[in-house]
Amino acid sequence: MTLALILEQLLNGVQFGLMLFLMSAGLTLVFGVMGLINLAHGSLYMIGAFLCAAVAGATGNFWLGLMAGIAAAAAAGALIEVAVIRRLYARDHLDQVLATFALILILSEGVRMIFGPFPLYLNVPDALRGTVNLGIVDYSLYRLALIGFGLAVAVGLWALIAKTRLGIQIRAGESDREMIAALGVNIRALYTIVFALGAALAGLAGALVGAIQSVQVGMGEPVLILAFVVIVIGGIGSVKGAMVGALLVGVIDTMGRFLLPRIFATFLDTSQAMGVGAALASMLIYLLMALVLIFRPQGLFPAHG
């Protein structure tokens, strides 16, 4: 096992973590501002990937597809917010879980009715093909670009929340919902915008990741569960927590899958070690989440006390 291999795995973990951050940021914003738990967030990821694949396929241009994916996810998010989600803010978490569970069923079958049962083709843009030499390791240019995208979005999101008028309203909404109404902010519009923003981030993640994964119905659910793990570890409602949680989950999951089988191989035969190591690696992040919650029941960065 060489240093180059370990470094490459670390990069992989960071890249995976940053994509998880794009998913988690929307989830955690929606929870922080509106107090809503949205299981259908994974469906918005799926919508982003499908629209990106469809438009990129029709026009031959990945970037047009990416725009379409983001726009479609945001539009779907806004539509869902106005039609359904809006009625759930005053409800308890149980109703929210149920209603958004129902949305998953509806959106998944809906996408399948429109696009058919077969996976769609979406490839990385020509400009980002191939590998780039990072000194000691050749690394996929596209994955490097994903790291760049993730960081750029994180900075943009921070600037949006810290520096803009919308950001002030979002922060006000997180700490005191009655107050922003008193300040004359149009809460209904704010909520729709925040939900659409979260949806757009999910759509972006779906479109970006769709280029190196399979664009198929149901692709959103595994990511959704991981994103929940991330925001619970980070502290629900905290964007900073989502970033830390996403990187932790990304790196620990990647390194676990890489290292655990090797550790077991020191005292078991290869096939057995692979099986046991892979089994344990798949449970690792849930173990992490349970541990964090046991010692810090509100997550690492509890939002507003």
Add this chain to the structure above:
Amino acid sequence: MKPLKTAAMAALVLGAASVAEADQVTVGMITTLSGGGAGLGVDVRDGFLLALDMAGEHDIRLVVEDDAQRPELAVQIAERMIQSERADILTGIIWSNLAMAVVPATVAQDIFYISPNAGPSPLAGANCHPNYFNAAWQNDMLHEAAGQHANELGYENTFIMAPNYPAGTDALTGFKRYFEGDLAGELFTQVGQTDYAAEIAQIRASGADSVFIFLPGGMGISFMRQYEQSGVDLPIISAGFSFDQDVLPAIGSAALGVINTSQWSPDLENDANAAFVAAFEEAYGRLPSLYASQGFDTANLILSALAGAEVSDKDGFREALRAADFTSVRGSFAFAPNHHPIQTVYVREVVEVDGVLTNRIIGTAFEEHRDVHGENCQM
């Protein structure tokens, strides 16, 4: 347009359920029509329907139902088909775990089960049954062929990888059964895994000269996309499942040149196959997959047996099935004593023809190959 047409055909068949006639034979098809694995089930169903269509007059009443890839739902549907629809024959299951849930109880009730896809080893060996026939392959078969062909290609240090579940373990075991070189590494991935960066890094660091993978469905698509972008350019060898018509359009150019093994290929030269491929394209507007060919063969096997015996005459019908007196699109086809195929396994290469990715036969891995589990079958 084409999903509409398919749906219309299925609706027609489902609608026909209510007007059963006494002398008809009821075939229950339990297959996956929703969720991520729907592509395989849709192809098996469409291939089967096409065969019935091409046969013209026949006595088969087909009842199709979606198992959503859930074992407990498949068991429930099987019970409904046997008890309410009074099905004489069941077929259609795609996944080994669903087959293991449904088949033993079905055949024990003296109902025939003809597998169009899954071939788990227990059903070929210790749990084989006179009423169970497999019209596709035993699970290990295509992987064994990949191991055999890796020798011919002169691979000496291969990295092998599959998901961590029994079909994955069987795949690696099957490959190793015939492969004579060394293993540069052996990896189990998570079922349903979507990111393979960690695995690709290990392949790169392993010093392998080639890679064998078994990653069906979406897993294969994800892996191949990422593999192409990783700069690792070791040759890939695999069983046909990860490189057939259902996923090739989604993998795209990354699949070009991949060597894979299969008992069937669209360019296989025989009259039955040429007619099948043309009729399938005509009916559905897409190229048939391996799964469609298996659905087509399954229907023709059943039709051939019905021509020889009444299904109510269990022993006679079983003999008629065993004779396999039909023209398979894969050329020669016969049943071994454990009711699994004896067949040729071809080596294929992914090529582009008129802008469409498809497979072309480049060689033969095995002639008249049969599985190893048959020796445990007491029947």
Add this chain to the structure above:
Amino acid sequence: MDNTRKEWLLNAVLAGALLGVPLWAWLANEPFIVTLATRIAILAIAGVGLNIALGLGGMVSFGHALYLGIGGYVAGIAAHHAFSGMPVLGLAGTNQMLPIWAMAMLLSGIVAGIVGALSLRTSGIFFIMITLAFAQMGFFFALSWPAYGGEDGLPIFLRNQFPGLNTARPWEFFLLAYSVLLLVLAAFALIRAARFGAALMAIRQNPDRAAAIGISPFGIKLVGFVLSGMITGLAGAMMADLTRFVSPAMMAWTMSGELIVIIILGGVGRLFGPVAGAAILVGFEVFFGGVSEHWKLWLGLVLLAVVLFARGGLIGLIAGRARHG
């Protein structure tokens, strides 16, 4: 007629229909309907289990499929070892339902005790998520542990035995499941009427006041959670015998979601809520699954309508709001 009487009447109709319809089907030689009724009864048992945690205690567990799976694997593993004659951990396998049920409830109870003790330190959405995390751990463990089939699952070749019954006959197995359902419903009614149930509901409605009058929220909730897990585990063992098959799919997060769906469709905290909910869900699967490939879309729409417009579920719709808020 006041709402309480309406609810009792509705309960009687449901109990009668769940017995009467399969009885008719048995006489009319339609064994599949008997099997469906058995499935409804067993899902309802699982739902009653969850209803203790969710309906009475307000603990929204998004991981109850874990106990269903544990119960299922106990039945599967016991039968597997009885078939092969090899002991497991020093215990001989068995094909008798009674010891299997006892073991399923014991193991589910122990696991629910551990999960509950850790999870109940949190509340709200954190509780939902940590219960989900524990169920996911179980799911991935079952998926990748090769000894009992991994993802392929574990078939039970012959249904396990119950003294005096031939469980292979659909009608006799149905009667068994129906009797267990009645027992479990009686247990639920007793718990709800007892001081323990009152304390559980008091904690749900106002934890601070409950603490002020000397009720320890943690202890009461933990006991409720363990009871809930045990009953769901029992249902899991029976479910495995019904399908003669266990697989990790029993522990998937969508299964946890379905259990919640059952309770919501029927009516949260209502005695017969899980029975009504299970009947609706199974009915949907069977009738729409046969008609349209896209039945899940319709299920989603119905579910959404229930959550948005009919919060009391079927029983709430017919018998009005529950007495206990």
